[in-house]
Amino acid sequence: xxxxxxxxxxxxxxxxxAAKKDQPAPQAFETNCKACHLTDRALVGPHFxxxxxxxxxxxxxxxxxxCRNPGKRNPNMPQMPSMAHIPEAELIEIHNYxxxxxxxxxxxxxxxxxxxxxxxxRVVRSFWRNTAPTSILIALPTAEKLNVVWDSEACRLRYxxxxxxxxxxxxxxxxxxESNPGKIIYTENQTFGTDAQPVFKGYRIDKDGFPTFLYTxxxxxxxxxxxxxGESVVRTFTGTTPAFSVTAADDTSVAVSTTxxxxxxxxx
Numbered sequence: 711x712x713x714x715x716x717x718x719x720x721x722x723x724x725x726x727x728a729a730k731k732d733q734p735a736p737q738a739f740e741t742n743c744k745a746c747h748l749t750d751r752a753l754v755g756p757h758f759x760x761x762x763x764x765x766x767x768x769x770x771x772x773x774x775x776x777c778r779n780p781g782k783r784n785p786n787m788p789q790m791p792s793m794a795h796i797p798e799a800e801l802i803e804i805h806n807y808x809x810x811x812x813x814x815x816x817x818x819x820x821x822x823x824x825x826x827x828x829x830x831x832r833v834v835r836s837f838w839r840n841t842a843p844t845s846i847l848i849a850l851p852t853a854e855k856l857n858v859v860w861d862s863e864a865c866r867l868r869y870x871x872x873x874x875x876x877x878x879x880x881x882x883x884x885x886x887x888e889s890n891p892g893k894i895i896y897t898e899n900q901t902f903g904t905d906a907q908p909v910f911k912g913y914r915i916d917k918d919g920f921p922t923f924l925y926t927x928x929x930x931x932x933x934x935x936x937x938x939x940g941e942s943v944v945r946t947f948t949g950t951t952p953a954f955s956v957t958a959a960d961d962t963s964v965a966v967s968t969t970x971x972x973x974x975x976x977x978x
Contacts, residue, residue: 738800831919865908896964903953
């Protein structure tokens, strides 16, 4: 083999390696695939490592057929919609991009608590079970990992749960599943002293991470902060205190006490 040919092969090999690391994603991938397929971890659909293993270059035709007529393999993931609208040349570009993208293999995790050091307090707005779709979860900094789910449509506490909340089922299903708030230990019935409906005005978060919700009833402005004191959940009202009553929906392991402007919930 001549020195010229050796040099040419070296240049081609170097260019190929560079493309493998730095190649931009095809526009068809950005438009049709990026929202569901990440390089190194499963989100709504499988990650690149999985696709590389199941559809190497030798299985190009199977990859193209799957894109056009996808089935459902993983029961924990939504079925992929058909990509038959994408021309074959662009599907091939997508396949080449996935195969030529260098990614680290994903390490399998155990069933232990994956969130032992997750920051608390934190506020997560999602589709939580047994409440309105606009509800907000507040994960409080308690040893028992207490959470409050606050309904921003009804402007009230819906329930208190225990354990680490998991928003991933909602994200993975592209909004077709509920988020898991943990074990619900207290459910509340609350009635305002008026027939008027509350109007949610938003919320703010203080420097310590606790939220204060803003709403009105009959034109009266109300602010309500959700925080914790020791192992207790505390709702603190400032400004105009609403006239309402709260009762536990069923037998519960939570004790409720009130003052003129606070409601405190403590584990029995």
